Amino acid sequence: MEQALELGRRPHVVVATPGRLVDHMDSNGDEWSLSRLKFLVLDEADRLLTDTFADDLAKILSKTPKERQTCLFTATWTPAVENLANATPQPGKQKPFVYRMTAGVETVGTLKQHYLLVPSHVREPYLFYALCNPPESIAHMRIAPPELPKPSRKPKKTNRAFRPPKLDESAIKQPPPTIIFVSKPRTAAYLAKLLQTLGIRATALHSRLKQRERLNSLNLFRSRVVAVLISTDVGARGLDIADVALVVNWDLPSAAEEYTHRVGRTARAGRNGMAISFVTERDEEKIHAVETRIGTSLTELSLPEDKVLEGLNAVSTAKRIANMASAFHVRVYYSNICDLQELHDSEFGKREEIHAKKAAKLGK
Template sequence: MSKSFTNLGVSKWLNESLSQMAITTPSAIQTACIPAVLEGRDCIGGAKTGSGKTIAFAAPILTKWSEDPSGIYGLVLTPTRELALQIAEQFAALGANMNLKTCVVVGGVDMVQQTIELQRRPHIVIATPGRLADHIKSSGEETVGGLRRVKFLVLDEADRLLSESFASDLSECINILPNPQDRQTLLFTATVTDAVRALKDRPVKEGKKAPFVHEVPADIAIPTTLSQTYIFIPSYVREAYLYALLTLEENAKKSAIVFVNRTRTAETLRRMLQILGVKATSLHSEMPQSERMNALGRFRAEAARVMIATDVAGRGLDIPLVEMVVNFDIPADADDYVHRVGRTARAGRAGESVSFVTERDVTRIQNIEERVNSKMTKYEGLSENKIIKDSLQDASEAKREATMAMEKEGFGEKRRIQKSKAASGMALNNTKKLIAKGNKKPKKSSA
């Protein structure tokens, strides 16, 4: 008998909600994890992008919540604002028939409004660690006190949340929650790293079962319908090659995500392509939240066929119709490459990835090929003569125009000021420590 959500233990009302969303057959990770969570076990779930991880944790949480709805029942932490909003949409859709109240706590949005929503004790809070940590430090017990009684903590994209960049904020968030023995902790990720896997070895309270672990087989990390190609080029002509690639006759109507490593590159390429007549949008951390959501909406609605993005779009986001992924910059981490190219060739459809390989990227490409256990093939659609003839001058002029406009607008100035203030604050603290150390009286010798 084939599995159904009812067979897994999901509430009848939730099964009906899933059916209304045309979700009737559980995926592998849902089949594995939902029963374990309903048994009361902590869970580490690894599965490739697009495999249904959100429902794998949302379904058991909502089933348990409906049996005993009280206060802030679950906290979901995720690394990006877009993922937080997407997860909130899924919770809201699943719980619509039961008047589920959700609250999204992310940066770029008015903190006062978030404070009011938290004080109303929503059932599920979905947050990025940085903004939630800000509330914990500054908004008072009336606002964050409900977090002290949550029944579930979810770390979505757990490998990123457990990295050094989130360490301080994540610690602030977790410290306000009940002890691990008094809540269920669910970690979900497309990459089960050693840091994630190590959590299963933590001591557990007597009577509580060890965490359940479900990992994706490594050999299916890259879709079999994905064509992986490369173009070996000098770094200073990448813009011309990108313009030529996107406007080739066979690519001119394809939806594409172009991944870059820096926000400035993303903004430069977006402006350059728009000047050249390509319908492009961008997604990066220096955009206001409203602009980020508008950009995603335009791309999903196919009002823009090209999105230039940093790795903020590499994971989890539901962007179903992507025919091509271009790695304008090669990522330092091979797993980031896996997440990027996983944006295309989904649900059995064909897809294509093209990586721009410069003289500095050879080692990174070797690491990627070793990670995915396959070799990239050379992209044959572009010739150097064609680039020089048709694209080089136009792309160079458009890039120059885009760069000048960004300089005039002071792009990135806010971030530079913040970094400067942070560096000054650190230097001041270090100076105070040295002064305090110098003022200490020397210990008397025992001689």
């Protein structure tokens, strides 16, 4: 309400995320508009010019005058940014101004950076062991989560072929605050389901969630109701969450620059932190690119294989359940702190056709 009132006063400068601005555009009526906009600034343009923000940006651009000046600021030179920088402007439109930050990118000294060399098909038991047995340097950052009250209503009925087991969180000690980065929304949903089945409180954050659901996941993680946040790169920038102890790269980023943004979620304000990157048989070039980018070599992390294998049966069962959830096309998220799971139909992959039109929309 407060933001809507401020927009109604017709401010000269508005700083907003695309999704939030579109929300206000949809609900404001005729109280204000972008028809007299002079400048449109895209900070961290490499991220804004991705599929995640395509629909919102297209709607914003459709409401702005064609003669506006668009300014892009970025430290990462992606094909989308390059195409806009080199494109010939249409008649009546100004050429976009593009500023690329070229200063070196470093990681802080209080961050311990490791890689874990593991075949891609057996990452799950190693992840489970690492979360349950954090190194001493971050183990003290564990926080006992609040007890969940008994459900006040009956859970919704689910398909008989898919019946998740009851969680037994008391069987394990929750890990310190952890963010796990993945490359795809489907993987985020899969890992959230996997960890929940194993008794670890986890929630997902990705572009397929509605704004309300994203905020719900963030609030659960910030308030320590859940210990683990599984996120795509939508959460790699702009999140300032205190006391994140561990960042895990389940998938190495395709762009080395993104690694710095990810691990920057921990070891903030002089605190200690740790980053663990899974390196599979397909990641040799990526890990070398990351090390070149940050100017240092990652240290190999060795986990006791015999201890890891002790949890193999439980992890294998959880994998089958998580894959079953994926096969039934469900999205798992916390509906509230009383009901740990609620299954809803998902539409993973159905928006790609819309995202493919992004470049054409941005050029209008």
